[in-house]
Amino acid sequence: MPTAYPIAADGTFVDTAFLNALGSRNLGVVAPASGTTASVTFTGPFPSSYNHLMVVWKARTALAAATDFLMCQVNNDTNSVHYWQEVHGTGATAVSAEGLGQNAWRVGAITGASAASGFDFGSGWLLIPNFRSTTLRHGFVGSSGEWSGTSTGNGFHGIFAGQIKLGVAAAVSILKFTGLTPANFTAPTTFTLYGLT
Amino acid sequence: MTKNLMFAPGEMATTEFLNRMAPRLIGTNSPSGVATLSFSSIPQTFKHLLLVGKGRVSSATIGAGIGIRFNTVSTANYHDQLLQGIVATPSAQEALLATSARIGFFPGTSALSTADDGWAYVLMPNYAATTSFPSYVALAGEHYNTTTGTGRAQHLGGQLQSATGAISTVTLLTQDASNFVADTRFDLWGLT
Secondary structure (H helix, E strand, C coil), X not given: CCCCCCECCCCCECCHHHHHCCCEEEEEEECCCCCXXXXXXXXXXXXXXXXXXXXXXXXEECCCCCEEEEEEEECCCCCCCEEEEEEEEECCEEEEEEEEEECCEEEEEEEXXXXXXXXXXXXXXXXXXXXXXXXXXXXXXXXXXXXXXXXXXXXXXXXXXXXXXXXXXXXXXXXXXXXXXXXXXXCCCEEEEEEEC | CCCCCECCCCCECCHHHHHCEECEEEEEECCCXXXXXXXXXXXXXXXXXXXEEEECECCCCCEEEEEEEECCCCCCCEEEEEEEEECCEEEEEEEEEECCEEEEEEECCCCCCCCCCEEEEEEECCCCCCCCCCEEEEEEEEEXXXXXXXXXXXXXXXXXXXXXXXXCCEEEEECCCCCECCCCEEEEEEEC
């Protein structure tokens, strides 16, 4: 008996390309065990059937501090090409900050080993639109926050954005996440990468 | 004889492949005349939760904050941090040990039009973790009139401070105990 393949009403094969075009897809999950690594890396090339990348994460490091920042380096570029801007609220204060010519983007706020509770983690997401472009410099937008304690001013929640300046535009093929001062991630830190059509 | 579902010739349709198609709708709630609604028995098989809401409230005011609770915890154990812009003024607020955490602001009956509403986009990363506090980040906004100072853009984030554990129930409520009105809608998705 011939093999039957699902088809749409107009006779189009329901294939993986068709399903991939329906929306987004999980491209990978990394959930390191405590004390095993200070970096999480997604290595491509990422499928060309997607146009945008999104990362959703929840993280904490072993840094000897209450708070830490989540950094993202693109394409293993250690040169001073990452530029970022963030605005956040902490207590009753709106604060903004920028980073010029750094070796990674600041993409979020997370907790460190000295947070009030071992259960305090930072969480957030970031989006890299049109990651396959080789003519436009890549950028990201995201939001994130953490609570490192139960007192006033212990919250940090805001919006982050940035761009790769200088250098030749190339498709995003590597995303490497670390703390600002790299320290091992603490479980249940989890990073999930999605491709969006 | 085993029959395998295949796509085009040579491509196996595996559950692993299908499960990675994200997001997947978990449920929809269209509250009207009630002050709370819940998504319960949330499957623990996803990686993250995404909630999108849009609506109005019955407050005889410009509106009310919309709160979120996890796992039916209604005690004063929620923190939230707000960052917002209104006209040319950025501002921030925090709430400590409240009975719910804010995810946005929906207009009330003092809005210019009954068609004015608010909206919120809430992400709950790694919601099934059992050794971290349930937490979220959100983007929200509303515009209740056409005059200056009547719109707001917000970033919010918060967590339940008293209990770890996977999120199995999400409750949305009006923080002034008014009711949601018709055409209000919340959708919850799981991201695989």
